[in-house]
Amino acid sequence: MREEFPFLADATQGYALGEVWGREVLDDRTRQLITVGVFAALGQPAYMKIHAGYALNAGVSEAELKEVIYLTTVHAGFPPAIAASVALSELFEERRQLVEAGP
Known part of the structure; x- marks a missing residue:
């Protein structure tokens, strides 16, 4: 994104990742749980999956x-939840395979 859309990359980094994510009112764990819910409700399973991985890394359980x-x-209804469940199942399986493969 930075190469093709530098303004968008700067705006994302400065506002979303800087000003909003940098606030200290919520801890990272809570912020990730909320983000997973928002992306699930919006029907964005790819983004939800990314943030679910971050959530797991922040101590959120499956x-x-x-x-x-x-x-x-x-x-949000069943269709977005079902799409999110598929993405979440994929994430869980990918992480299990990494653990089984070992270092």
Whole structure:
């Protein structure tokens, strides 16, 4: 993105990743849980999957991520939740395979 859309890259880095993500009101764990829920509700499973990985790295459990997806059905409906569940299952499997493969 930086090469083709430098303004967009700068804006993303400065505002989204800088001003918003840099705030100290929420910890990283909470911020990632919220972000997973938002992307799931918006029907953006690819972005949701990326942030679910960050959430796992921040100490969120698989069970907690599943609860976020279950909650998505109430506010966004079943299609976005199902799409998110597929992406989340892929992420869980990819991470299990990495653990099994070892260093």
